[in-house]
């Protein structure tokens with residue numbers, strides 16, 4: 001009998017159902033009637049593209065697409081009917097998009113492609129921007145929202161500290177894609193969006209940490225005004241790659257274990273190699289949390305800002321990587337060990353860590 005880590009089921013490990021995320025924000029804004037302009041919030045993430053819009057009942061609708069694709073050779077497809085499959089034809093190539101890409105990866109044994117890495121458009125595939133444009137159109141195009149395009153506030157990362165980055169290029173390309181669909185684009189820092197979604201009760205003041213796939217973004221916002229924004233070059237992908245390297249498996253396999261039922265403090269379930277993955281995940285998760293919390297304190301100190309806010313502010317933890325069991329407790333533990341230049345009232349999760357960036361973008365689009 002084969003070990004659960006044999007290569008033959010490696011691709012199967014990446015097949016993940018489209019997650020449905022519960023809408024959490026009620027806004028006082030009224031949804032557009034049919035034919036009226038529709039504003040949307042769009043989280044352009046390394047792993048997930050998330051759209052928030054208001055439906056006819058003025059409730060928030062959330063739609064998510066995995067930001068992955070597959071380049072397929074025409075001869076492999078033969079006479080296959082692609083009409084029900086999310087795909088794009090660019091030049092002579094066919095690209096299967098998002099969740100359908102996972103299924104095709106299984107059939108043909110292909111490696112999945114990512115249109116973004118480290119929070120920005122991937123320079124590794126010349127087709128990244130075109131493929132991303134197709135997926136964004138699928139999420140926010142007229143058919144998806146049922147109205148005429150209005151404003152689209154979209155998330156962008158901050159410049160990662162200590163690394164070179166192409167945020168400027170990324171931000172402009174996404175803006176161009178959105179305006180070609182017909183919307184008026186407006187970029188918004190990802191971590192600032194979390195404060196807009198979560199901190200109405202503190203007059204939009206707080207510190208947020210978004211633990212994503214490509215980056216971790218941090219922001220301090222006081223009464224809606226961003227005081228500090230920065231990103232760190234580590235996230236879920238960094239954990240996956242390092243764990244895979246450490247235990248001799250592929251990142252997809254690590255992702256499958258991590259997203260299913262991983263707890264930072266428990267290494268004991270599964271067979272031998274799975275236990276090794278869990279142990280390594282625990283070490284890298286712990287390291288990530290220490291790194292982010294220490295970096296936040298260091299950046300706050302280094303910028304020497306006057307942070308004598310009259311009230312203490314909440315810290316909001318968000319992003320897919322923060323969903324691991326034991327994550328919040330470890331953040332709280334680490335936060336308590338540091339000396340903060342501002343007063344914290346609480347350290348808590350965002351109400352929906354996978355969609356709050358899109359919801360914050362939507363709120364901004366409706367208020368500005």
Ligand SMILES: Nc1ncnc2c1ncn2[C@@H]1O[C@H](COP(=O)(O)OP(=O)(O)OP(=O)(O)O)[C@@H](O)[C@H]1O
Nearest residue numbers: 045046047048212213214215236319320321323324
């Ligand atoms: N239940 C879970 N437990 C642990 N990790 C998870 C879970 N669900 C998703 N993840 C991880 O969260 C990450 C995706 O999170 P998220 O959607 O917030 O990132 P993103 O916004 O696409 O990326 P970024 O903000 O860095 O551009 C991936 O690394 C994914 O493997």
Ligand SMILES: [Mg+2]
Nearest residue numbers: 045190210212
């Ligand atoms: Mg993100």
